Amino acid sequence: MSATLDEVLARARKLIDDWESEDCGVLAVKDFCRYAAALNDVDYLRRARAREAAGEPVAAPALFLAGTLSWQDGPAEQELRPDGLATRESPCTQGLPVRQVHGGQSVRLGRAPVAGDRVTAHRALTSADLRQGRSGDFVLLGVRTRFTAQADDENEDEDELMVMDETIVVLDGGTAG
Secondary structure: OOHHHHHHHHHHHHHEOOOEEEEEEEOOHHHHHHHHHHOOOHHHHHHHHHHHHOOOOOEOOOOHHHHOOOOOOOOOHHHOOOOOOOHHHOOOOOOOOEEEEEEEEEEEEOOOOEOOOEEEEEEEEEEEEEEEEOOEEEEEEEEEEEEEEEOOOOOOOEEEEEEEEEEEEEEEOOOOO
16 A cells, blocks of 8 residues: 555544534525526426415425535635545545545435525544555545434424435545645
8 A cells, every 4th residue: 555545544544433514504595596407407496486485485406415515615726636626525635645536425315405494514534445446556435424404393403404425535646735
């Protein structure tokens, strides 16, 4: 194994199950509709605007939370790593000469997010494993993000809206970022 991947594993193993929370703000119909428009989901746009005009609750499209890459404005191009990922999306690799690709994602839906919900994203590294492939060694990082909102039920603190598990493949040999 390379010293670079050894460092990625060492950093990752220290961070497993170290949860960070981010306030994603209050969800708005406008954001739902922008997402739906990007998917060319005209039926959703029509239904959402009609429900909003009638004063009825408007639920987000099913994968809205998973499809939102960032809750911030996003980094300027010069702040991206050479592989195009933001530093925040690159756990355990800051300053190391690696390349990364997303290796997959699974999503479990909970209560539908509704306009007016204040959403919190809770994120943690869940695994770090060294693997070997035809082109050499690589590290698989597992990342879990739980999206929650204040519970409707007074007996609970939060409603789970979605759980997203992602795999990030870290390869040796990129340009340091």
